[in-house]
Amino acid sequence: xxxxxxxxxxxxxxxxxxxxxxxxxxxxxxxxxxxxxxxxxxxxxxxxxxxxxxxxxxxxxxxxxxxxxxxxxxxxxxxxxxxxxxxxxxxxxxxxxxxxxxxxxxxxxxxxxxxxxxxxxxxxxxxxxxxxxxxxxxxxxxxxxxxxxxxxxxxxxxxxxxxxxxxxxxxxxxxxxxxxxxxxxxxxxxxxxxxxxxxxxxxxxxxxxxxxxxxxxxxxxxxxxxxxxxxxxxxxxxxxxxxxxxxxxxxxxxxxxxxxxxxxxxxxxxxxxxxxxxxxxxxxxxxxxxxxxxxxxxxxxxxxxxxxxx
Amino acid sequence: xxxxxxxxxxxxxxxxxxxxxxxxxxxxxxxxxxxxxxxxxxxxxxxxxxxxxxxxxxxxxxxxxxxxxxxxxxxxxxxxxxxxxxxxxxxxxxxxxxxxxxxxxxxxxxxxxxxxxxxxxxxxxxxxxxxxxxxxxxxxxxxxxxxxxxxxxxxxxxxxxxxxxxxxxxxxxxxxxxxxxxxxxxxxxxxxxxxxxxxxxxxxxxxxxxxxxxxxxxxxxxxxxxxxxxxxxxxxxxxxxxxxxxxxxxxxxxxxxxxxxxxxxxxxxxxxxxxxxxxxxxxxxxxxxxxxxxxxxxxxxxxxxxxxxxxxxxxxxxxxxxxxxxxxxxxxxxxxxxxxxxxxxxxxxxxxxx
Numbered sequence: 129x130x131x132x133x134x135x136x137x138x139x140x141x142x143x144x145x146x147x148x149x150x151x152x153x154x155x156x157x158x159x160x161x162x163x164x165x166x167x168x169x170x171x172x173x174x175x176x177x178x179x180x181x182x183x184x185x186x187x188x189x190x191x192x193x194x195x196x197x198x199x200x201x202x203x204x205x206x207x208x209x210x211x212x213x214x215x216x217x218x219x220x221x222x223x224x225x226x227x228x229x230x231x232x233x234x235x236x237x238x239x240x241x242x243x244x245x246x247x248x249x250x251x252x253x254x255x256x257x258x259x260x261x262x263x264x265x266x267x268x269x270x271x272x273x274x275x276x277x278x279x280x281x282x283x284x285x286x287x288x289x290x291x292x293x294x295x296x297x298x299x300x301x302x303x304x305x306x307x308x309x310x311x312x313x314x315x316x317x318x319x320x321x322x323x324x325x326x327x328x329x330x331x332x333x334x335x336x337x338x339x340x341x342x343x344x345x346x347x348x349x350x351x352x353x354x355x356x357x358x359x360x361x362x363x364x365x366x367x368x369x370x371x372x373x374x375x376x377x378x379x380x381x382x383x384x385x386x387x388x389x390x391x392x393x394x395x396x397x398x399x400x401x402x403x404x405x406x407x408x409x410x411x412x413x414x415x416x417x418x419x420x421x422x423x424x425x426x427x428x429x430x431x432x433x434x435x436x437x438x
Numbered sequence: 439x440x441x442x443x444x445x446x447x448x449x450x451x452x453x454x455x456x457x458x459x460x461x462x463x464x465x466x467x468x469x470x471x472x473x474x475x476x477x478x479x480x481x482x483x484x485x486x487x488x489x490x491x492x493x494x495x496x497x498x499x500x501x502x503x504x505x506x507x508x509x510x511x512x513x514x515x516x517x518x519x520x521x522x523x524x525x526x527x528x529x530x531x532x533x534x535x536x537x538x539x540x541x542x543x544x545x546x547x548x549x550x551x552x553x554x555x556x557x558x559x560x561x562x563x564x565x566x567x568x569x570x571x572x573x574x575x576x577x578x579x580x581x582x583x584x585x586x587x588x589x590x591x592x593x594x595x596x597x598x599x600x601x602x603x604x605x606x607x608x609x610x611x612x613x614x615x616x617x618x619x620x621x622x623x624x625x626x627x628x629x630x631x632x633x634x635x636x637x638x639x640x641x642x643x644x645x646x647x648x649x650x651x652x653x654x655x656x657x658x659x660x661x662x663x664x665x666x667x668x669x670x671x672x673x674x675x676x677x678x679x680x681x682x683x684x685x686x687x688x689x690x691x692x693x694x695x696x697x698x699x700x701x702x703x704x705x706x707x708x709x710x711x712x713x714x715x716x717x718x719x720x721x722x723x724x725x726x727x728x729x730x731x732x733x734x735x736x737x738x739x740x741x742x743x744x745x746x747x748x749x750x751x752x753x754x755x756x757x758x759x760x761x762x763x764x765x766x767x768x769x770x771x772x773x774x775x776x777x778x779x780x781x782x783x784x785x786x787x788x789x790x791x792x
Contacts (some may be wrong), residue, residue, distance in 0.1 A: 166584065206772060215782070216775040219523055219584070220726060224771040227719055231764025238759040345761070350592050357585045398600035405589040409575070416581040 131261055137385060138265035142273060143339060145377030147172075147331040149276040151355040152362070152369045153283050154327025159359060160287060161320035162300035162429040165207050166222025169352030170229020171325050175200040175332025177233040180240055180343040189248050193272070193333045200329020201322050203229050208321040212314050215433045226352070234345040245341035272334045279327070284366045296320060300427035303434040313434055328352065350405065357408045361415050363425035372411070379407045442783040452781045457727050457734070459780075460773035461741060467769050477756055485755055486748030486766075496747075498633035502705060503743035506531065506697035508642040510721030511739060512649035513693025515730040517686030519653060520662040521669070524687050526572065526587025527694040528718025529594035530565040534695025535702045536598060537564025539617060539709035542624035542702075543606060549623040557624060557699055558641075565695015566688045568594065573687035577680045583687065591718070599711045606709065616710040626703045638700025645693055650732035652689075662686065694718060716764070720746075723771045742767060 151168060158165055165171075178199035183192030207225045210216040250268050257267035286293040298306045299316045307313045335351070336343050354376060362368035383400040416422060465483075472482035490496050510527045517524045524530075537560035545553055572586040599615070608618040626636040653659040665672040665682040673679065697717065702709050724742050728734030749763025 210772065210775050214776050214779040216778060220771070221775050223525060223722055224768055224775060227723065227764065228768025228772065231761055231768050234761035235759050235765050238761070350589070353585060353588050357582075357589075360582060360585070396600045396604060398596040398603075402593045402596045405592045408589050409571075409581070409586050412581045412585055413575055413579045417579045419580050422580070 135261060135265045137381060138262060139269075140381040140384070141374060141377040142266060142269060143377070144380045145373040145375075146270075146273050146276045147334045147339070147351060148355050148358060148373035148376055149370060150272070150279060150334065151328045151331035151352065152358040152373060153276075153279055153366060154324040154331075155355055156359050156362070156364060156366065156369060157283060157287075157296070157327075158320045158324030159430055160300045160364060160427050161296050161317050162303060162427050162432070162434070163208075163211060163317050163321050163324075164218045164222060164431040165204065165225070165321060165324055166219060166356065167203065167207050167225025167229060167352075168324075168328050168355055169348055169350070170226040170233075171200045171203045171328035172229075172332035172335070172348045172352045173233035174203045174229045175329030176336035176348060177237040177240070177332075177343055178329070179333030180237070180245070180336040183245055183337050184240060184243060189245075189337050192337045193330060196329040196333025196337075197326045198329065200325040200327070200332065202325070204321050204325020204328070207325075208318050211433065212317050212321070215435060218431045218433070230346070230348075237343050237345065240343045241345070243342070245337060247341055248338055270334075270338045272330070272338060275330075280366055280370055287366065297427075300429055303429050307434075307436050313436060317434075328355075331355070354404065354408050357412055360422070360426075361411045363415065363421055364427065365425070375411075376404060376407065380404045441786055441788075442779065443786045445782055445784055448781050449784075452777075453729065454734075456777040456780060457729065457738070457774060459777040460727065460770055463773040463777070464766060464770045467773075468766060471762075471765070475758070477758070482752065482756065485751040487744065489751060490744055490747040494630075495633055498630055498635040500740065500743050500747060501639050502633075502635050503746050504739040505639045505642045505704075506701055506715075506717040507721050507724050507739040507742050508735060509638075509645050509697035509700070510690075510694045510718055511724035511728060511735045512645050512732060513690040514721055515725045515728070515732075515735060516649060516653060516659075516662065516689040518666075518725055519730050520666040520682045520686045522666075522683050522686030523584045524569060524572065524587050524690040525584055525722060526569070526589075526591050526718070527690060527721050528714070528716065529587070529591035530568045530691040530694035531698040531701070531718045532591075532594040532598050532713050533568040534561035534565035534698030535709055535713055536601065536698075537561045537695065538699035539606070539620075539702050542620045543617060545624075546618070546621055549621065551623070553623045554626065554703065557703055558696060561695040561699025562692040563695065565693070565698060566691040568695075569687040569691025570684075573684050576687075577683050583683070587687075595711075595714060598709070598713055602709060602711050608708075614710075617708050619708045620703065624703060625707060626700065634705050636700070636704040638697075638704050641696055641700060645696070646732045646736055649735075653730075653732070658685065694721075720767055723767050726771060727774055741770075745770070 151172060155165060155168055175196035179192040179196030182195035183189045203225060207221055210221040211218045251271050253267040257263045295311055296316055299311060299313050303313045335347060358369055358372045361372045383403045387397050387400055469479040472479040491500055510531060514524055514527055538557040541557045541560045568590060571590060572583040575581040575586050576583045602615040602617060606617045608616055626638055629635045629639065661677045662682055665677055720742055724735055724738045728738035745763045745766050749760040752758040752762055753760040
């Protein structure tokens with residue numbers, strides 16, 4: 129493989145992995161607080177459409193990202209109200225958020241289906257972008273790619289080193305004890321859910337404003353669900369989320385490169401396109417095969433409603 | 439000050455009133471949405487509630503739309519009752535359509551009366567086979583069935599697309615991604631002259647009856663319910679958790695497969711890549727709104743079908759995207775989940791007594 133091809137595959141892999149990292153890290157924080165939000169696909173779709181609409185009308189992609197963040201949070205808030213204030217089943221509420229978000233985004237996005245946005249130029253980091261082979265691929269990227277790295281370090285530090293992170297984990301592991309000590313369990317869970325929504329919104333914004341600067345119904349294409357699978361795959365640890373997201377990015381990109389290479393492979397394009405979905409299944413099987421890994425690492429109260437006694 | 443007070447016992451009244459409350463709230467939200475969009479709310483109401491059912495043809499279209507929803511939802515309910523979360527009915531629906539189409543295309547020359555039963559069987563088997571993947575991976579490797587069944591929806595869609603762009607494409611079809619039209623022996627007969635309502639509706643009613651007997655009157659159904667409501671008790675009683683997962687997923691897959699068969703052998707008359715109507719996802723809402731009960735699912739599927747048709751009418755006459763029906767469907771489920779709080783809690787005014 130020549131250097132230019134390697135560089136472009138690496139570049140594309142990083143880009144494809146970025147939304148997964150951002151969304152999965154948000155979900156990870158929410159799940160560490162004990163709240164399962166299956167609505168990621170819907171929150172991403174809402175973030176994508178809001179970001180596209182605002183970028184389209186203001187011309188400023190950063191206002192777009194802000195709008196995506198807000199839309200993702202707003203959608204997550206519904207999940208929070210249902211599960212945290214009204215004690216609804218988290219699986220059912222998450223599915224409702226997914227269906228509603230995908231539907232509402234299709235509805236409000238209809239007028240934008242035929243417009244395109246100008247591509248946002250990447251940000252080149254001086255000097256290190258000149259490193260041969262990997263410099264161009266890693267350090268001449270969209271700002272949100274750098275954001276995803278910063279987010280990784282921030283989440284890692286928050287969960288492992290900060291006092292607030294410790295409280296959040298306590299809420300996820302033993303909500304009754306956390307409540308007894310006097311921590312506001314419901315409030316902390318709300319904040320975690322909103323953070324998850326905000327990150328899903330940014331992930332969606334990355335798709336519609338930076339990755340493919342256009343809006344199309346169903347453009348999230350299962351990435352929200354893949355991000356949920358990634359969190360399980362990562363056994364709720366940020367570093368493994370990073371690794372997993374780039375692996376998935378690699379699978380998505382490799383199949384695109386094979387399809388685009390014009391290689392005369394007698395293999396239908398649809399089968400190649402289904403690879404990321406099969407990969408998700410395979411990865412889930414590999415990680416779940418060892419039930420202890422899941423049981424030891426999953427937050428003890430994940431998916432269980434909690435109601436503080438008055 | 440308003441506050442929620444736990445009830446000592448779940449309220450049976452609210453169990454059934456909560457869907458009605460949810461439907462009412464959805465209706466009010468709908469009026470508000472039309473008003474916000476600068477459309478006449480009463481006109482919107484007319485297109486969503488009245489004009490779809492104003493004549494016999496309209497009613498037949500409503501029942502036609504409700505058919506796949508009933509089938510998918512009753513199958514899902516069997517699993518949901520046991521806490522088996524099959525959310526890939528959409529994919530199992532597509533595989534059922536593929537299985538049935540395979541039979542219809544392979545026996546295109548024959549006009550035997552056995553073709554339709556064979557298609558029905560193939561559809562149910564193909565749907566069940568697709569659901570067997572998450573069932574196997576869950577029981578053997580404890581892989582989460584929600585994510586696996588959902589991933590398989592995307593795979594199913596790509597598989598259908600490959601078939602109709604590739605090996606199954608109609609050579610006379612001017613290159614459109616669709617199979618040849620099925621011959622008459624492979625089409626479900628219509629129930630009423632001049633309408634599109636077909637025999638599949640009878641399948642759906644049959645499935646509801648079967649679902650009722652299985653869930654509410656059979657020992658296995660009872661075991662499934664125990665597994666869902668009290669997993670520990672089920673284990674103590676020696677009920678096999680694996681069997682519960684297999685039955686939950688396979689019945690959902692088979693029912694969705696029959697729905698897919700009824701769609702290609704009914705209103706479509708061929709297999710195309712435009713199979714993604716979202717019935718499999720909407721059926722999740724139907725199952726919940728119908729309280730995972732056969733009779734409730736019958737009513738809920740009619741309501742959801744009304745929302746589908748209303749969306750089409752809103753597109754045609756009010757210049758609104760038809761995806762508005764998905765918005766209403768999502769709202770319906772939100773309001774239902776929210777109203778369900780009153781099953782276990784009652785609303786009190788004033789401070790709690792010490």
